[in-house]
Amino acid sequence: MSSLGETPVGDPRERVLLQGLRLIDGTGRDPVSDAALLIEGPVIRWAGPALLLPPGLGPARLLDLGGRTVCPGFIDTHVHFALPGPAGDPLQGLFELPSYRTLKVLERMRVTLENGVTTARDLMGVDAGFRRAVAERKVPGPRLLVSVTMLSQRAGHADFTLAGGIDGLAVAVTFPGSPPSLVGSVDDMRARVRDLVAAGADCVKIATSGGVSSPHDQPEWLGLRPEMIRAAVEEAAAYGGLPVAAHAIGRPGIEAAVRAGVTSIEHGYALDDELRAEMVERGQYLVPTLLETTQDLDPARTSPTAYEKGVRWHRIAQESVARSASAGVRIAMGTDSGLAVGHGSNLRELGLLVDIAGLTPMEAIVAATSEAARLCGVDDITGTLEAGKAADLVVTDADPLTGIAALGDPARILAVVKEGRIAVDRAGVLGEGVLPALCP
Template structure:
């Protein structure tokens, strides 16, 4: 039986492409897809639409469902200590992940790329609507060489990353030879990974290295890119903070540079020419870790590199480097406040609100390889919608407040409706 369409009237439409808003628009949802959207004056004369359920949005702005290309649902953010995972049952850690997924979806993110932690079982459970959450893409684990950013092996013999963050059966993240990394990329493909996550520089929170170190040799990065391309054309995302790690990633032909704090003008020009994306994760730079918890060394790294990140981002935007939204939510950034990144891209990068929204919709979809499904509001695309309680073009920061996310629809199903605006439409619930 064909599902009846639902007509959303008197909407202000921001379609995700960067085009100016349509001030008086109609959006038609049928099943999981958008059947039609555009100016009210151009609505087709269709008998199905004349008899369809109609909802007056009263001029509220509708955006595509937002996409966070860099999250870690297995990490607790400022709400907890990831080291506690060592002493927790896997079932308990799983239940905490479910709450983070639900919170993220309800606050406007309908697609998320988890770049270390979750396995493919979470993706399947979300896709089958067994649990509520954004559409998931998973990297499963992160790869680096010994003493690199993926090496959390402690002096007592415990692998902190494997014990506290990874789920059973996830491949190890330590690779030290070209053969190692080729085999490990294949293992990730077999484990159901949607993309490959590498760490070509050290990290702020990792115990053995510094962001300015080269965390994965160039020949290993090139081998990973080759294997990922050969095994289904998987995209390669790279944690790269310092210049050596960024250079190794960019010149190996990766798809996205995550963080990219120490980008030089030369590397920016190369990224712009190749169309390689920068995922700046500015939200992660807004909180300093507690020195009592992480120690003075890691605290000092955070203070320095976060300042570098904030000061460098505008130069990347000006150089024409493509940008996609990613928050690193779960590290120091809280889950569910992902859309705060939009205002930070305007504040630190000089982007316009429309550019920031595009970075979190159409361009983020391109990074994830789902731009044929979501990221824009157009006929045939998934009905992933966010109904806003503020005008994002004048109060973009307002989207970070959950009370201003009036409703979220994912694939034509109602995920949350805080003000009852879509309740009369009869849209099915998500789960």
């Protein structure tokens, strides 16, 4: 993936040994109550029970965490940093310069990182320039993967054409130079996927059903013809093996996406047992975005049609996801932050995966760490706290296995480390000068 080829600047090689910690490593294994974790520069050199720490690892600065819990940095596989969340109106971008919108995106990325998300997949909005700025530590933010835009037919979920003919998505949400979102044929789709590859996309986002917030469609509608979905999957596979994420709410869109071989179903509200079984057989992921289903659109700032769609389909979603999880469908955490969900509250999704989807707390953590990393294709870099992986970690005073909802409270995220550098240290638990700061 293009994001993996970008070389982080600054790579201090001083070793720091974190000890006196409770380790939840993201693999699903039982926590280690008296653990140690050795960081060398941006990577983990050793993690496990303190009593098994091998001799001869060399000198290291010691830092005792006083029994606090350390988890991998969390991964949100479905965000929209270009959207403002409930505090703003996405169409406000029509009246703003791209430079001004950029500054708002940077603030959203910073808040997301400081609240525990060290990797995020943006599924429409920001371009590869934001990814590069984060990778080079020009700005603070999660490790980014980007789809750049979202593709659908005219009158589909990616069609935000206003009555006067203005493309609201192109003007107010995506950034100049991003490939257009609307495709009208199989040939269009193939060419557009190649355009996205050339634009540096890490994945392809398609809308195979209508949506809640889009003005011209219904979630029950098929948002792309099946042959166009197959073309997207084929081209993405041919050009770097890019994963394909399908916005799919109603059954026709889910069915077409599953059978075309997409990598993940985003939302998946109308899944039934037949399609769940097919997803299990194919190893496809579901990203249920439960947090978004708890935040109905503001009726004062949206059309009555969109509000009614949201109320109806959010209830369907909450009734469906537990059946998908119990059927063995692979779950990865995603929040849809930026639409009805504010940025920085991402980890509230963990509690919902337990309370609504029926996952155990450990399964929810795995869905937001190692499983999310596998979906995004970065499991060789992050997702678990193991030797050779990036030193992406979250320090908390909560016990996530008995009260996972506490991770949704920023005050309980005491510190966040990304690639061995401190993104935030709210409680001073990492000691001044022991680890370097993330950005100069």
